[in-house]
Amino acid sequence: MILINQLSKKYKDADNYALQNLDLAIEQQEIFGLLGPNGAGKTTLISMLSSLVKPTSGSFSINGLTYKENKNKLKQIIGIVPQEYALYPTLTAYENLSYLGSMYGINGKTLKTRIHQHLETLGLDNFASKKVGFFSGGMKRRVNLIASILHEPKVLFLDEPTVGVDVQSKNVIINHLKELNANGTTIIYTSHHLNEAEHLCTRVGIIDHGKLVCKGKPAELISKQEDANNLEDVFIAITGKALRDHA
């Protein structure tokens, strides 16, 4: 279970809070979608939960653990799929996964078996010995996902895992996430694909201007919002149509 209490982040030299006084509880085995326009604070929240960004104030715990007290233990139970590919382009898919899996302390036959299993599930078994630099965006996204789940994390954070991929790759990724969730993994993911989130997530939260403006099951949110037929209608109704360009 993830418990977030009054979590805030204000970046150095920034005028406003990227995230302000966020309270949220995510249950075990949920697929929680963090939705919001660009710059709303989704990535900041994921980054804080995955130890990449230090909160300005507030606190959180994941399965009862905090980074201050159980840094390595906590890192061992979470997996992060970053927005970037975060892979070594000159290494093969197998070499990338072997190295990144080793960093979680997995080695030998276990590591080898898991790599091949995931590569097979995600349709990459024929590309294990090919350099990642030559992969398409969709293939890189799939390797990126495997690199984060080799250690079988209890909680998986995904920052826009399907951005820039084709429909086929997206389906494979989504199906794999569903399978992981069915096996007990709690998933928190950010996305701009509202249709995808509507069908995948057990609950979603919409963040805007650093604040959690609404949360709930997709169907409930749609039914509550007047004239809304889908999650996108809810999203537009809550966040408005104004562009969110920022630099």
Added chain:
Amino acid sequence: MHKLWASTYKEFLLLRRDMGGIAILFVMPLILLITITLIQNNTFKTLKETKIAILLVDNDKGTVSKSINEGLSKANTFEIIKKSSSEEAKNLVFKGKYQLAIVIPENLSKDLTIKVNENVDGILEKFGLEEENKTTPKTKIQKKEVVLYFDPATQQSFKNAVKNGIDKIISGIEIQSIYKAFEAQLSDTPNSEPIFETENFITFKEITPDDSSGTYIPNASQHNVPAWALFAIFFIILPLSINIIKEKSQGTFVRLRTNPVSYATVLGGKTLVYLAVCMTQFALMLLVGLYVFPLISLPEINVSGKLPLLFCVALFSGLAAIGLGLLLGTIFKTHEQSAPFGATLVVILAALGGVWVPVFVMPKFMQILSNISPMNWGLNAFYDVFLRNVSFKEIVPEITLLFIFFIVTTIISILYNEKKNAV
């Protein structure tokens, strides 16, 4: 331990896949070493083998100009090209066609003989050895000037060396003339045995102390291989810092930060691989010194009995260089920051360390400053082993400093990273 091994293997793979990088890491230092040694070897051999074309205008056409000509030829340094006009010689030198023109004035031999004879007569007169009524009034002879025209681009050190050389030849001619004049005056019979021995009584012999064989003269290769090997070893900071920055820019470093692995382990993998690179670089340089230098007419290096100590110094120098590379890679965010800074820093450290110019000729302040350059510690240790034939005990202070430098820079890198990424 498994994580360290995995990190090391990953670094090895990354390096192996970058063939261009490997070529730069291994080939460029060798090219640098050969180029510098060829240039410096010629500088060292200037007075022996390399001939510099110079112009000689002989307005004297006597014994003195002949002696100057012979003296310059014997020095084996100059190729003498005779010119009839001093104006032409001057123009050619000022245009940079030649570095030097020597103009010998008219009647130099004749006037020198008159001057010397008069002086000798005067001395003998004082001793009462001169025949009576033979006293002749002294001729008014003006001082003679041998004019040297130098190309304005000629370095002062070369000018000084040439001036000293010519001055030595002329002094020798003057002394010989004095001897001959005395001989002529004191000898009763012509063609009799010479009274004066005109050979130099005092000569020089160069000896560099050596514990084993008594004498040992280091050549350019002995100086250059350690100096430029060290320079190349320190250039490792460029690819190493770029490697770290690349990990940041391609997002893999972000992923590693979320993994249960310490920054020290990540750096440990890099250290081991790049240390192997340093040692390979050094081994290649030694091989070039041993087997390639003799093929291109460069003196061979002498490493007999010194290899363990040489590799020991290379190991600790490599560690110091790697520590610096880790620090730059940790602190800097872009290649644009690290590459020029790293390259300039290596050149500064090399200059301070005595790779370009020996420390003892530096100004006092720079001599003190040179003590802070890890390249100075490494170079001293290399010279200790290469040129002074010392034992391990005597290089301990230098390699200790190099190791401390590695530890300190690595600790700063880890602390900086922790502070920067604290959660």
